[in-house]
Amino acid sequence: MTEEEIFSKTIYGEARGESLAGQEAVANVILNRVKMNLIQPMWWGKNIREVCLKPKQFSCWNHNDVNYKILKSDLSQNPVYQICQRIVKRALAGVLTDNTNGATHYHTIECHPLWARHLIPCAQIGNHLFYKNV
DSSP: OOOHHHHHHHHHHHHHHHHHHHHHHHHHHHHHHHHHHHOOTTTSSEEEEHHHHSTTGGGGGGTTTOOOOOHSSOTTOHHHHHHHHHHHHHHTTTOOOTTSSOOOOOEEEOOOOGHHHOOSSSEEEEEEEEEEEE
16 A cells, blocks of 8 residues: 555544544644654554554554544545545645644543543544644
8 A cells, every 4th residue: 555545544444424624633743743752762663654554543443443444445436535545645745734733642522532532632623632742
């Protein structure tokens, strides 16, 4: 799989039920992790492929996640996946506005992970809360 496919499938797997802004927000989190690594090496990876596929970071890539089998299938004719591909093209061209205010992490509003317990979200977009300085 190419880096663009991994990027598109990560957005699809994490946010296909969200609005366009929610899908763009997931793309921005991935980009923000890559950008942050350029400033200071981070554990989550140095490029889009590594960031997306880092174990236990984007649950859609966990082998036991229901989305994993979906991501391994051919999504090329799926209209929502095609939107994710267009988001990736904009992101890679550098024209995607960061609607997360620099977030590198997020979770759904129904989830209450320990890592976010004492943090203040920097954005809420759809069903996700976004954080920076994690």
